[in-house]
Amino acid sequence: MAYRNERLPREKVFRDPVHNYIYIQHRVILDLINTKEFQRLRRIKQLGTASMVFHGAEHTRFTHSLGVYEITRRICDNFQRNYPTQTPGDGLWDDSERLVALCAAxxxxxxxxxxxxxxxxxxxxxxxxxxxNILTSPETEVNAVLRAVSPEFPQQVASVIEKTYPNPQVVQMISSQIDADRMDYLLRDAYHTGTKYGTFDLTRILRVMRPYHDGIAFEMNGMHAVEDYIVSRFQMYQQIYFHPVSRAMEVILSHLLERAREVYEGPVKTTEIAAPYLLFPFFRHEFDLADYLLLDDGTLTTYFAHWRAANDPILSDLAHRFLDRKPLKSVQYDEQTEPLIAHLRQLIGKAGFNVDFYTATNNSYDLPYDAYDPEMKKSLTQVELMQDDGHLVELSSVSALVNAITGKFSGDQRFFFPKEMLSKQSETVELFDPIYHEFQRYLHNDQLIQPQGD
Structure with missing residues (x-):
């Protein structure tokens, strides 16, 4: 158990654009960062295809994970300074939980x-x-580091992420409506996308957080900081995470991988797709953890570059569209206009496109705030405000601003199609001129919201 309490002789710091410094004080945290499984996160972008819309969004899961750790460390420090446990079961912070919280973060x-x-x-x-699996498998470096704390420690850390850990304070630090994960990605994504409305007063929120028997609450005088966080999250989803062009690139990526699998399962197989050996276990649905950990964004991008020269024209074209950023166009639809989609697909097919790989419907919805409902199977942990007398009230019951968006899904449904269907310069325009005209007539129906730009 000596490893559990081992501190670095001098704390290590990582410079960070969001938190300024990230402080590493425990040997186990530094050792976890240096594992190959954690280093792999440097090669996976945090926002995926959103970087094709917001060019600054090149940050990774690695930087985000360090940020979540740092916010959790600050929460633990605040709790230990201001709310340390005095007697067993008093609902205050037991600092022996710090290491499991930091590792889970x-x-x-x-x-x-x-x-x-x-x-x-x-x-x-x-x-x-x-x-x-990574945390508990004896085959990973992460597991070896965690086992050096104690034999049961890997499972304890995993149970925090699985939300089964017995201390709700630790679970809610990592997974709740206001947790270290969400707070870091909102601030980090806002910074890297160049947006301002994703920012909120992190310092104030951390200051008004406090532990209690059933988890984490916020002091009543911090309500406005919490409101600001809720609104910031709402705006980030609408403007960044649900951006129609980012979703259009996700559709192309999804169809590209689907087409690669279809070609692989066909009669020609590997010669058509430049033998993507690392994907074969996934095409066959027979992958294991070792197969999974070989993959990152760069691996797939390399395969996509090979597929640009594939004999299969759909695979080749989709690879080109993804790598060279040629997004599909989209229109918003609802229950009334959904029947139009079948005819639009038919026209796209007549124009020579395979509708399975060049069209899609996609919906993106988010619940800005979820007040507790005992009848909901997956309701989120509600945000509790603690009054001076210790009485708890649920956020939306005292905040008119939050109440206005509580339980209301935000987002839209979109139909995606090739940009060529809007082009009058297409090589096929003469042959399919009536089709193009009819397509655009349907598309500009007053009931449909106009196509989004690039």
Missing amino acids: LLHDIGHGPYSHTFEHIFKTNHEAITA
């Missing part, structure tokens, strides 16, 4: 794959389950 995203959520959707992986 640092490692919470270690299971993400290349291009994160798109890859996860195509190959039916689950980054949270893979994170737990």
